[in-house]
Amino acid sequence: MACENLSIGDLAKATSTKVETIRYYERISLLPAPERTAGNYRSYSAAHLGRLSFIRRARDLGFSIEQVRDLLGLSDQRDRPCEAVDAIAREHLAEVKRKIRDLQALRRELDSILSQCSRGTVAECQIIEALSPTATPRGGGIRTPETE
Amino acid sequence: MACENLSIGDLAKATSTKVETIRYYERISLLPAPERTAGNYRSYSAAHLGRLSFIRRARDLGFSIEQVRDLLGLSDQRDRPCEAVDAIAREHLAEVKRKIRDLQALRRELDSILSQCSRGTVAECQIIEALSPTATPRGGGIRTPETE
DNA sequence: TGTGCACCCTGTAGCAACTACAGGGTCAAG
DNA sequence: CTTGACCCTGTAGTTGCTACAGGGTGCACA
Numbered sequence: 001m002a003c004e005n006l007s008i009g010d011l012a013k014a015t016s017t018k019v020e021t022i023r024y025y026e027r028i029s030l031l032p033a034p035e036r037t038a039g040n041y042r043s044y045s046a047a048h049l050g051r052l053s054f055i056r057r058a059r060d061l062g063f064s065i066e067q068v069r070d071l072l073g074l075s076d077q078r079d080r081p082c083e084a085v086d087a088i089a090r091e092h093l094a095e096v097k098r099k100i101r102d103l104q105a106l107r108r109e110l111d112s113i114l115s116q117c118s119r120g121t122v123a124e125c126q127i128i129e130a131l132s133p134t135a136t137p138r139g140g141g142i143r144t145p146e147t148e
Numbered sequence: 149m150a151c152e153n154l155s156i157g158d159l160a161k162a163t164s165t166k167v168e169t170i171r172y173y174e175r176i177s178l179l180p181a182p183e184r185t186a187g188n189y190r191s192y193s194a195a196h197l198g199r200l201s202f203i204r205r206a207r208d209l210g211f212s213i214e215q216v217r218d219l220l221g222l223s224d225q226r227d228r229p230c231e232a233v234d235a236i237a238r239e240h241l242a243e244v245k246r247k248i249r250d251l252q253a254l255r256r257e258l259d260s261i262l263s264q265c266s267r268g269t270v271a272e273c274q275i276i277e278a279l280s281p282t283a284t285p286r287g288g289g290i291r292t293p294e295t296e
Numbered sequence: 297t298g299t300g301c302a303c304c305c306t307g308t309a310g311c312a313a314c315t316a317c318a319g320g321g322t323c324a325a326g
Numbered sequence: 327c328t329t330g331a332c333c334c335t336g337t338a339g340t341t342g343c344t345a346c347a348g349g350g351t352g353c354a355c356a
Contacts, residue, residue, distance in 0.1 A: 081268070103248045120230060122233060212341080
């Protein structure tokens with residue numbers, strides 16, 4: 001018990017996490033509260049280091065906090081089948097694929113809008129035009145409504 | 149002036165925006181405050197409709213609120229060159245491309261992690277393994293630190 | 297005339313996942 | 327014995343909304 005004894009700053013450095021983020025994870029019960037020193041400093045063990053590394057890796061892979069919480073809960077039940085783990089990862093993958101598709105559609109649209117820029121004045125700007133509703137009525141602009 | 153006279157609900161329907169969102173845009177000065185009726189209801193003109201449509205379209209294309217603000221400001225200066233408009237769109241496109249790259253890397257990683265799932269117990273789960281730090285020490289789990 | 301309902305108003309709090317203070321305490325070096 | 331780096335708590339800010347609570351307005355229908 002209580003091996004290593006890392007300060008919060010040490011743990012932060014070891015896991016490339018900000019000190020505030022570690023305290024935040026503790027507040028939301030993602031990382032268990034460590035013991036304290038006489039001076040009320042947090043004192044972390046190797047177990048904390050492992051758990052925080054897991055959290056960071058999962059977060060880097062885009063898992064949400066709640067997904068990470070579920071994964072951590074599952075990883076503690078070593079002899080249960082890992083279907084639930086698989087399901088979480090699969091769901092996340094599906095979400096990532098969906099985002100990629102959406103962004104690619106977006107990129108195509110932005111590409112096409114940008115390709116039309118003739119570098120004239122704002123009045124002729126195809127980018128503004130593309131963003132505007134049903135054919136900008138001649139006379140100008142987006143029709144800034146003045147609060148008269 | 150004050151043509152059309154749409155209620156906030158009408159404007160919401162016309163632009164597929166929630167009423168609360170319209171009020172929010174007014175609060176952050178993205179959409180100018182409209183005139184009020186005798187009963188203190190907001191009364192919108194066609195100009196408001198145009199501007200809100202522009203905002204929605206830009207937001208759908210993933211421009212941030214601040215970018216939309218800039219685009220609106222620029223679109224009012226009809227006789228200035230449209231380089232600044234072009235720059236905003238280009239920057240946004242670069243950002244979108246970056247996100248796509250990141251997500252594709254992520255997808256590859258998730259794909260590879262998932263392909264290793266042998267559907268055994270959590271103890272043998274390659275997904276958990278892949279998320280864990282430097283070779284999980286035999287004995288188990290992510291080493292949940294108990295607050296003893 | 298009432299009364300019911302859909303709509304509108306303001307103001308505040310909540311979401312994710314942190315980040316950034318303010319205003320203090322602790323600890324080791326010089 | 328002071329300086330500076332670190333730590334503590336608690337609260338507020340970020341982005342872009344969304345969701346109430348607790349009221350007021352306006353119009354149709356009986």
